[in-house]
Amino acid sequence: MSDDPPLPGPLAGLRILELANETGQFCGKLLGDLGADVVKIEPPGGEPNRRIGPFLDDIPHPERSLSFWYYNTSKRGITLNPETADGHQLFGRLAATSDVILETFRPGVLASLGLDYESLSAKNPRLIMCALTPFGQTGPWRDYASSDLLHMAAGGEMASSGYDGADAPNAPPIAPGGGNAWHMGCHFAYVAIMAALIYRTVAGQGQYIDASIHEACALTTEAAIANYIYRGEVLRRQTGRHHASGPTPRTQFRAKDGAYVCALVAGRLNPKYVRDLAELLDTNGMAGDLKDPKYQDPAVIAANTSHIIDDLVANFIASLPAEEVYHAAQERGFTWGAVRTPEALLDDPHLHDRGFWKEVEHPEFGRSFIYPGEAAIYNSSPWRISRRAPLIGEHNTEILCDELGLSRAELSVLAENRVI
Amino acid sequence: MSRPRALENIRVVDFSWVRAGPWATRWLGAFGAEIIKIEWPENERGRLPSTTTPQNLEVNLNTSGNFNDTNVNKKSLSLNVRSAKGLEIVKRLIAVSDIVIENFSSRVLQKWGLGYRELCEIKPDIVYVSMSGYGHTGRHHHYTTFGPVAQAVSGLTYTSGLPDKPPAGWGWSYMDDTGGMYGAMCALTGLYHRNMTGQGQHIDLSQMVASVPLNGPALLDFTVNGRGSRRPGYPPGNRAHWPGTPLVNNYRGPTVAPHNAYRTHPGEYNDWCVIVCHTDEEWQRLVQVMGAPSWASSPKFATAIGRLQHQEELDEHVETWSMTFGKYELTERCQAAGVRALPVQSAEDRVKHDPQLRHREMYLEMEHPALGRHKVQNAPFKLSETPASNHLPSPLIGQHTKEIVEGLLGYSHEEFRAGFADGTFWPTKRARFPYMEEMLQ
Numbered sequence: 001m002s003d004d005p006p007l008p009g010p011l012a013g014l015r016i017l018e019l020a021n022e023t024g025q026f027c028g029k030l031l032g033d034l035g036a037d038v039v040k041i042e043p044p045g046g047e048p049n050r051r052i053g054p055f056l057d058d059i060p061h062p063e064r065s066l067s068f069w070y071y072n073t074s075k076r077g078i079t080l081n082p083e084t085a086d087g088h089q090l091f092g093r094l095a096a097t098s099d100v101i102l103e104t105f106r107p108g109v110l111a112s113l114g115l116d117y118e119s120l121s122a123k124n125p126r127l128i129m130c131a132l133t134p135f136g137q138t139g140p141w142r143d144y145a146s147s148d149l150l151h152m153a154a155g156g157e158m159a160s161s162g163y164d165g166a167d168a169p170n171a172p173p174i175a176p177g178g179g180n181a182w183h184m185g186c187h188f189a190y191v192a193i194m195a196a197l198i199y200r201t202v203a204g205q206g207q208y209i210d211a212s213i214h215e216a217c218a219l220t221t222e223a224a225i226a227n228y229i230y231r232g233e234v235l236r237r238q239t240g241r242h243h244a245s246g247p248t249p250r251t252q253f254r255a256k257d258g259a260y261v262c263a264l265v266a267g268r269l270n271p272k273y274v275r276d277l278a279e280l281l282d283t284n285g286m287a288g289d290l291k292d293p294k295y296q297d298p299a300v301i302a303a304n305t306s307h308i309i310d311d312l313v314a315n316f317i318a319s320l321p322a323e324e325v326y327h328a329a330q331e332r333g334f335t336w337g338a339v340r341t342p343e344a345l346l347d348d349p350h351l352h353d354r355g356f357w358k359e360v361e362h363p364e365f366g367r368s369f370i371y372p373g374e375a376a377i378y379n380s381s382p383w384r385i386s387r388r389a390p391l392i393g394e395h396n397t398e399i400l401c402d403e404l405g406l407s408r409a410e411l412s413v414l415a416e417n418r419v420i
Numbered sequence: 421m422s423r424p425r426a427l428e429n430i431r432v433v434d435f436s437w438v439r440a441g442p443w444a445t446r447w448l449g450a451f452g453a454e455i456i457k458i459e460w461p462e463n464e465r466g467r468l469p470s471t472t473t474p475q476n477l478e479v480n481l482n483t484s485g486n487f488n489d490t491n492v493n494k495k496s497l498s499l500n501v502r503s504a505k506g507l508e509i510v511k512r513l514i515a516v517s518d519i520v521i522e523n524f525s526s527r528v529l530q531k532w533g534l535g536y537r538e539l540c541e542i543k544p545d546i547v548y549v550s551m552s553g554y555g556h557t558g559r560h561h562h563y564t565t566f567g568p569v570a571q572a573v574s575g576l577t578y579t580s581g582l583p584d585k586p587p588a589g590w591g592w593s594y595m596d597d598t599g600g601m602y603g604a605m606c607a608l609t610g611l612y613h614r615n616m617t618g619q620g621q622h623i624d625l626s627q628m629v630a631s632v633p634l635n636g637p638a639l640l641d642f643t644v645n646g647r648g649s650r651r652p653g654y655p656p657g658n659r660a661h662w663p664g665t666p667l668v669n670n671y672r673g674p675t676v677a678p679h680n681a682y683r684t685h686p687g688e689y690n691d692w693c694v695i696v697c698h699t700d701e702e703w704q705r706l707v708q709v710m711g712a713p714s715w716a717s718s719p720k721f722a723t724a725i726g727r728l729q730h731q732e733e734l735d736e737h738v739e740t741w742s743m744t745f746g747k748y749e750l751t752e753r754c755q756a757a758g759v760r761a762l763p764v765q766s767a768e769d770r771v772k773h774d775p776q777l778r779h780r781e782m783y784l785e786m787e788h789p790a791l792g793r794h795k796v797q798n799a800p801f802k803l804s805e806t807p808a809s810n811h812l813p814s815p816l817i818g819q820h821t822k823e824i825v826e827g828l829l830g831y832s833h834e835e836f837r838a839g840f841a842d843g844t845f846w847p848t849k850r851a852r853f854p855y856m857e858e859m860l861q
Contacts, residue, residue, distance in 0.1 A: 010609045010610065010612065010613035011609065011612070013616070022673065030605070034609060051674075052669070052673060052674060053669030053675065054640075054641045054645060054647070054668060054669045054671075056645070057645065058645065058668075066637055066640040066641055066644055066645075067640075067669075069640060070636035070637050070639075070640050071636065117804075130801075135776055136776075136802070138779065139775070139776045139779035139780055140775045140776055140779060141776035142776075144755045144762070145755065145758060145759070145760045146760065147673060147760050149658060149672065149673075150694055150760055150761070151762070152694075153681065153692070153693070153694040153762050153763060153765065154762040154763060154764075154765050154774070155770075156765055156766065156767060156769075156770055157590075158658075158681065158692070158694075158764045159690050159765060159769075160590075160591030160592050161580060161588055161589070161590055161591040162588055162591070163582075163588055167585060167586060168582060168585050171582065171585075171588075172657070172658060172681040172683075172692060173681060173690070173692055173764050174580060174581060174582065174588040174657060174658060175580075175658050175672075175681075175694075176579070176588075176589070176590050176594070177576065177579030177580050177635065177655060177671065177672070178579075178670065179634075179636075179637070179671060179672065180594075180634065183598070183634055187598065187601040187602070187605065188601065188799075188800045189801065190605050191447055191601065191604050191605055191608060191801075192799075192801040192803060192808075194605065194608035194609060194612055195426040195427065195451045195608060195803065195806065195808070196426065196803060196805075196806070197612050198427065198430075198611055198612050198615060199424070199425075199426040199427075199805070199806050201612065201615040201616065202615075203424065203805075205805065207803055207804045207805035208803075208804040209801055209802070209804070210801065210802040211801040211802075212780065212800050213800075214776060214800075215777065215780060215782055215798075215799075215800030215801075218770050218774075218777060218797075218800075219800055220594065220597045220598070221592055221597075221767070222439065222567075222592035222593050222594075222596060223471075223486040223592070224592065224767040225767045225783075225797055226485045226486035226488075226489045226490075227471075227472055227485075227486070228766075228767035228768050228771055229489075229767075229771060229783075229794050230473065230474050230485025230486075230794060231472060231473075231474060231475060231485070234689075234766045234767060234768050235591075235766075235767070237591055238591065239586055239588060239589075240568075240577065240586060240587050240588060240589040241568065241589070241591070242568070242591060242592055242593070243591040243592055251568065252586060252587070252589070254586070260572075260586060260587060261572075262568050262569055262571075262572035262573075262577065262589075264566060264569065330560070330563040333564070335553075335564045335565060335566055335569050336569065337568075337569035337572040337573035338572065338573060339572040339577050339578055339587055339589075340572070340574070340575050341575055341578050341648060341649045341650060342574075342575035342579065342635040342639050343575075343638075343639065343642040343648050343649060344575065345574065345575055345632050345639070346639075346642070346643070349559060349560075350554060350558040350560040350563075351558070351629065351632070353558035353559050354555060354626075354629065356629060356632070369640065369643055370643040371636075371640065371643070372632050372633045372635075372636060373633070374633075375602050375625060375626070375629055375633060376555075376606050376623050376624055376625035376626070376629075376630070377555065377557055377623070377624040378610070378621055378622075378623050378624075379536070379621050379622045379623070379624070380613075380619055380620075380621035381613050381617075381619075381621060
């Protein structure tokens with residue numbers, strides 16, 4: 001590592017106001033980690049999702065929520081109740097000097113407070129406002145209640161994920177791990193905000209964005225929609241592999257250590273693949289009859305697909321730990337992988353080479369913790385976590401006094417009146 | 421009058437193929453960037469093999485339904501970049517473009533002489549987004565991925581499933597969709613930075629690495645609390661917590677019950693509804709929706725901890741009730757009372773039955789020259805000034821070769837014809853489509 005001062009991120013110079021709950025906070029994190037000055041505005045006392053666990057040392061406390069920590073890095077934090085007259089006025093002043101407002105209130109809430117886009121942009125025509133809500137600002141489901149699980153159901157993720165009957169009889173569709181409905185909504189919201197920011201660099205004008213999490217989820221099931229639109233097919237769920245209109249060979253195999261390996265073999269079995277596969281299996285003496293020249297005939301391969309996959313590949317994988325299979329296969333050009341736990345990634349040397357893991361200081365505890373870092377390396381304006389999540393109202397003085405010019409005495413009055 | 425476009429006058433040289441890269445450029449195109457897809461008929465696996473060609477059409481390079489949906493808003497230049505002449509043409513194209521995006525394995529563009537340094541010599545402020553499996557940096561940069569492998573290696577597969585069962589994983593290439601989103605995010609972020617500073621850059625995106633931060637809270641639970649994910653009751657299926665196991669948060673919001681998928685009438689494959697109660701008050705609302713059955717008044721279900729402890733019994737009761745309604749009627753009854761409930765929806769459900777997606781015009785029809793008229797997926801956001809739109813069907817392979825080579829790059833028609841004769845624009849031994857013959861006239 002060099003001692004040069006860190007380069008600014010690609011979004012340096014942008015001021016974002018984030019009024020976001022669990023549904024939109026990841027979008028604010030992305031903007032902040034990429035260099036924007038994200039000011040998170042929480043209700044006095046803090047965002048309710050500070051109450052979501054797990055907590056540091058399993059001690060519940062709004063400053064110890066690991067979920068809140070993770071999704072709120074690189075932000076500054078103030079408390080403000082825009083429903084009070086003072087809060088309303090302060091919010092208006094912040095909005096006048098901001099580039100983007102990201103908000104996740106229920107449709108109509110900000111308008112009822114006189115803080116709709118028309119009012120705010122009248123004083124700041126360059127303002128971009130993104131409302132990210134479960135269903136968007138219009139439509140019959142507009143006011144429906146939701147949750148991560150609900151979106152995975154209605155968005156189609158669950159209809160595609162689950163088990164073969166043989167693995168888990170009568171299993172329901174399975175929603176993959178938590179939070180991904182929010183991720184999907186936030187990825188699309190980020191794209192929309194960036195498009196608006198780029199347009200503003202040319203046209204000088206802001207705009208309003210109505211983004212829907214349900215639509216983002218409905219867009220994130222690969223070819224399922226195309227299979228229906230073009231062929232009328234509804235796909236079936238299969239253990240650890242793609243949905244399909246009819247059963248396909250398994251791709252998930254148990255290794256010697258009990259972990260699984262994802263080995264994509266079916267559909268790739270041509271004579272060259274079989275030769276390479278025989279060599280791979282032979283590294284552990286498990287090639288069986290696969291080196292027999294008869295397997296250079298595509299017809300013989302086709303007739304023996306089940307033997308190759310369910311006997312030879314399965315037995316090879318069962319003879320070695322999953323990580324060993326993974327690396328041996330990849331080094332020989334096979335697109336296979338170990339099914340790892342999240343925490344196994346801490347030991348992945350490739351991630352260390354990329355400087356992926358970040359040590360984030362939490363000075364109030366006198367400790368620092370390891371956080372996952374960035375998806376991509378930007379070579380001239382780094383993507384990087386700049387600070388831990390804000391404490392409740394941590395930057396009230398810095399932002400409301402030092403930047404907006406309130407006196408300390410006024411700040412105290414605002415606190416007493418539950419404005420901040 | 422046509423609306424302004426956010427990415428007007430932005431040109432993208434798109435080498436991407438299969439799914440993740442094309443999904444990225446689809447969104448840049450929706451905002452009005454000119455996407456020039458560089459293709460060669462032998463190796464765009466997004467076109468062939470096709471499993472989404474309508475049953476009444478011949479499977480060929482132009483009839484994949486999924487390719488159409490993934491590649492709307494683009495133009496196609498068929499070009500053999502592996503030939504000296506093709507490389508020269510692509511360099512002239514890059515010189516008048518803003519973004520280069522590709523999702524080959526990590527050393528392909530360098531081998532072609534189109535690494536970031538060479539790209540800068542051609543176009544000093546180019547924004548170059550590489551979307552490889554493991555990235556261009558790091559010892560395993562030569563490893564390769566498909567979505568399911570990136571999901572497995574990154575920990576995403578493991579966190580989906582029932583306890584004591586193999587991972588259920590994701591039933592599709594989530595990281596092709598999401599890797600594509602990161603590709604679009606990186607391109608737009610790099611472009612914004614260029615517009616503000618005049619400086620381009622190389623953005624080295626990795627599909628596998630991009631998957632890891634999607635498990636953030638689980639990772640912090642390990643790095644902070646030392647709690648690993650090989651533990652009883654994890655992953656907890658659709659529940660927030662698996663009964664009979666230690667009471668810990670499983671990273672899907674508050675630890676509550678009911679929180680599950682329940683069968684609905686008539687019990688077909690996708691007849692399920694999910695119901696979640698975050699508070700006692702929401703639970704009491706559900707009790708009212710269920711008609712206040714006597715079992716629900718039992719004190720063991722009155723508290724959050726009680727409902728978690730007796731979740732098996734609770735879920736059985738709820739499902740006995742849910743089986744008496746269709747999933748849409750159940751949803752409406754619950755939501756009218758302020759109870760969180762939504763149906764499990766197949767693709768057919770989303771396209772045909774979802775009233776919200778219909779209202780929001782999620783699927784609008786579009787004419788494609790080979791496929792005919794079909795619905796295409798729309799954007800999940802509405803911008804007041806520069807809306808995203810599907811304005812071009814996916815290109816036929818090489819459909820815009822003449823327009824780009826002659827019109828944009830200024831080659832003569834004779835040079836264009838010579839490029840067909842010598843295999844630069846189409847393999848000499850491969851049959852040409854009729855629209856190619858028209859271009860050559």
